[in-house]
Amino acid sequence: MSEKTRSSKSTSSRVLALDYLRGFFIIVIIADHLWRWPNVFEVVSGRGELWSSAAEGFVIISGLLLGYVRGFKDREKPLKDVSKKVIGRGLMLYAWMLITTLLLVGVSWLLQFKGDMAYVPIPVGDWTALIISALRFDYVHTLTHFLYLYAIFLVLSPAAIWLLRHKKAWLLGVISSGIWLLGVINAIEWMQWQVLFFLPTIAGFYLDSLFIFYRKLPLISRRAIRYGIIAATIITAVTSSLIVLPTVPGTYEDSLFGREPITLATVLISFLWFGGLLSLFQFMLPFLKRRLGWLMQTFGERSLTAYILHIIPLVICQLLFVESTQFWLNSALAVGCIVFTWGLLKIPSINRIIPR
Numbered sequence: 001m002s003e004k005t006r007s008s009k010s011t012s013s014r015v016l017a018l019d020y021l022r023g024f025f026i027i028v029i030i031a032d033h034l035w036r037w038p039n040v041f042e043v044v045s046g047r048g049e050l051w052s053s054a055a056e057g058f059v060i061i062s063g064l065l066l067g068y069v070r071g072f073k074d075r076e077k078p079l080k081d082v083s084k085k086v087i088g089r090g091l092m093l094y095a096w097m098l099i100t101t102l103l104l105v106g107v108s109w110l111l112q113f114k115g116d117m118a119y120v121p122i123p124v125g126d127w128t129a130l131i132i133s134a135l136r137f138d139y140v141h142t143l144t145h146f147l148y149l150y151a152i153f154l155v156l157s158p159a160a161i162w163l164l165r166h167k168k169a170w171l172l173g174v175i176s177s178g179i180w181l182l183g184v185i186n187a188i189e190w191m192q193w194q195v196l197f198f199l200p201t202i203a204g205f206y207l208d209s210l211f212i213f214y215r216k217l218p219l220i221s222r223r224a225i226r227y228g229i230i231a232a233t234i235i236t237a238v239t240s241s242l243i244v245l246p247t248v249p250g251t252y253e254d255s256l257f258g259r260e261p262i263t264l265a266t267v268l269i270s271f272l273w274f275g276g277l278l279s280l281f282q283f284m285l286p287f288l289k290r291r292l293g294w295l296m297q298t299f300g301e302r303s304l305t306a307y308i309l310h311i312i313p314l315v316i317c318q319l320l321f322v323e324s325t326q327f328w329l330n331s332a333l334a335v336g337c338i339v340f341t342w343g344l345l346k347i348p349s350i351n352r353i354i355p356r
Contacts (some may be wrong), residue, residue: 015068017282020293021123021329023300024281030310031326033143035116037249039330043078043241046096047249051239051257055146056196057277058303062150063197069205071161079165090154092355095306097147101134104141107315110283115318118142136319137190143311152190153197164205172202184261193261196270215279226279233276235267295338298345305354306341313340 031041032048045054066086074082108117109124118141122130133139140148163172176198183191203210214222244252256265281288289298299306317333324330344350 004128009145013318016060017278017285018065019300020285020288020296021278021281021300022058022303023296023298024056024277024304025054025061026299026306027296027312027338029058029307030314030338033314034334034337035312036317036323036330036333038325038327039334041325041331042245042332046241046244049244049247049249049252050111050237051254052266052270052273056266057274058146059149059196060200060270061116063187063200064204064207066157066163066197067160067201068207070157070205071164071201071205072208075165079158079162082161086154086157086161089355090151090157093147093154093304094151096355097140097144097151097332098134099141100147100308100311101141102130104143104311105130111319113318114320114322115143116323117315118319132295135156144308145308149190149193149197153194155311156194157201161199165200169202169205170331173199180262180267184263187261195267196262198272198273226283230283231274233273233280237273295342298342302345302351302356304353305356306319306345308336308354309350310341316340 014297028041028045028048032045032054035047036129037047048055070082076172104117105120105122108120120141122133131137137148137152160172164168176195177189180195183189183194214225217225241256253328255263257263257269258266314337317337321329321333
């Protein structure tokens, strides 16, 4: 088998592992957004309070795939056509951010919940203030918060693709890092989070080259890299869990690994954990395909659809079930929300309504 064929198959396997990893992030996000603790997912998700979380991972994987698909694979297409596609998708997600925010806040204002829904910092019934706040990104509902970040990143991405096409990846890295620093100084959220999107965009653009380089390394070096990054991920993740999980949910604060603002330590640990999880998922891919492919691949390939639709079972759950500290009840509710979301994805032609 030629080196080119081996590299192609390896890259294909790696992209499939990315799909499974993205599906895993969606599962964790659903469990975290339900916010019913303790439950069976707590050890894996850390309630979204570990040094890094599925939210960071989801942003990283989105940037990586943008760089690979829209940057590298579409590199021969006119930049104008690629730009129209990504900007159009960004505007579509902006519209869905508005729709979901208005719906979720409206439901919160009109109905009485037995469980806890996210706090809405706008007076009940003040639709004008709500609409203006959502239009200006001043307020976005927590359950679909990622849509506003992704919309901004997509609208900005043609500039990143242009830089990559002109072999100025270093400049994109400098600009993204500088914007992150300005975001930290001025407390602007999207400017902080974009570094988790656009640095992986660079890696995505060079993904095939990076993997070819990796495959050319001696076997002992490849194993050292793979097992080393997996081991470092497991050790730091377990350490984080031992620190975070004994605390009361929602109370843990960390000045080193923080999200308000996104600290340098959080950025670095997020990249480490992403690399470790990707290596682990690629290693475990045959097992995952046999046992969990029906769930993880479906979520991974239709992640945005799942992300938008997951608000339906979450709202139903908060309407019908009072908060509880019963482990098995909370676990059953979390599993129910995940399976319910998967079932919604199986509705024929659902993607004619909800973006994929």
